[in-house]
Amino acid sequence: MRVFDGITMFWLPLVLALISGIAACDQRPLDLAPETPSLEWHTIEKFSYRAMLTDVWCSSGNDVYVGYRYGLLYHFDGVDWEEILLEGHETLYIFDIWGSGPNDVYVADGKLHHFDGTSWSELPIAAVVVGGTAADDVYAADSRYVYHFNGVVWDILHDFNEHKSPKAIWAGPGPSLVLVRLYDIVHWDGATWRGSDPSGRFWDIWGISPNDLYVVGQILGVPTEDPIILHYDGSDWSPMPVPEMSDNLYGVWGASFNDVYAVGYRGTILHYDGFSWSLAEPVTASSLFGIYGSGPSDIYAVGENKKILHFDGSNWTSAWEDKPVCIEAAWAESISRIAGYCRKRSIYIYDNNQWRESFAVKQYERVEAFGGTSLDNLYASLSTGSIIHFDGTIWSLSADSLSGRQLAFWAASQNDIFSVGTGSIYHYDGTGWNAMMEGEPFRLHSVWGSSSDNVIAVGDGGKILRYNGTSWSGMNSGITQALYDVWGTSKNDVFAVGQAGILHYDGIEWSSQPGYRSSDLRMIAGRAPNDVIAIGYGGLLLHFNGLIWNHQEINEHPVDILNALDGSLILVSSNRISYLVE
Structure with a gap:
């Protein structure tokens, strides 16, 4: 008997049968085309981590300094923001900025830098905080020493003989x-x-006089660390009542004794009118770490994600570019x-090639889905069951606490919008959200329609429901696995994806598509049949050309595919x- 590479021809048929059986176990069917040249995607916006801005100081609205990290300053001249790189920086962040005027500015970042109106120079002082009353009365401190400048020379004012963490300094007359x-x-x-040691963790100080000072920070406690504002009357530090919903506070500044602001975690802004502290309506979800102003109608607050807010005496608005660090929906x-x-964090709007933060979502809420007929008529569902509406300018409450989280929208017109979610379907008729289905023991993940009388919703357990303009009825999907998304080009050409792969509806029945069978498929959309x-997750992308599904890999984690x-x-x-190039 002939021998072939050590295997007799007698065993060859069995080996071939075994190989064939292994191939049959592959999850990719034979009619799935091999990977083809990648589709061309053009980037609209690339997201990246944007580090926090640490402090702000200004002499006027045309002379604003903002601290970043690695010795990087931003300066605003009333028109543009300019980068300034300080020499000799050694620490990660700029900790403090102070000046007596536009030609006398100090920056403390572990060392001390000075601007004389022409150029920056590094001083032989180690400092993380700086402040003063005039050009000839400046103080700086590091973890051990306090320094004083009399207009001519710097001297050591005090040696604590121990190392602690200074966070802010205030100087006054006396x-x-x-x-x-x-x-x-x-x-x-x-x-x-x-020294005085009121219980807490402290971050900033501001005051009118030695007998009228404010310090902000956090109460040290379990299980939470609540915000604290201490007031000094010349004798004692005493805590002030703060609004119940306020968060940890990091910065404080005032224009007068009855016009004081404190800023903190997740965009918290408090205002003191001389009698009590009140909580401002949130305009950002970014934490704010520094605040300063040249007057009551020219105040800046800065924080994480390179956030800069400006107050003009009436409203807080973004003073610099807003960009999200991620997009989830x-x-x-x-x-x-x-x-x-x-x-x-927040809802961001991209319009005219610019992003803007338009709605600060509460800390324990999230946006589940968007839907609408234009960017000037947009709805968003929150995890609490509420639906909010955007008219192109502001967000307002459209529905409060619907039954079940709403996970998807489809809009036929501005007065004909469907939402589906946890055991529920709602319809908006131009005046309100009306229940079409509530309290069902399943979850619907997606909804799409070709017209007002042909709307399809898909969900857990292979559930497919169709609305004919009058009522909802079930359709036979042929599967029991969850379906996560649905989209189509017409009532006779509809696709659904989920744990069983891809289903297609031809106007008569749903059938399994010869494509990638995987539980990783989560979203589907298109431009034509x-x-x-x-x-799906893990960089999976399938493209259907009308005949076959082509498999492609993308080197990123897909979140959604949108049919604009x-x-x-x-x-x-x-x-x-990114968008798909024609």
């Missing part, structure tokens, strides 16, 4: 100096140093008009938004 450290507060009256009218939700894209109102296809991933 002389009077208050150094705020992380866990205590130290006073100097020109002759004697004395999105909706698109076109490639130039997009709404997106950044996890644990021969131009459909299904995506103008027909564009937009891919939302963990680090960018």
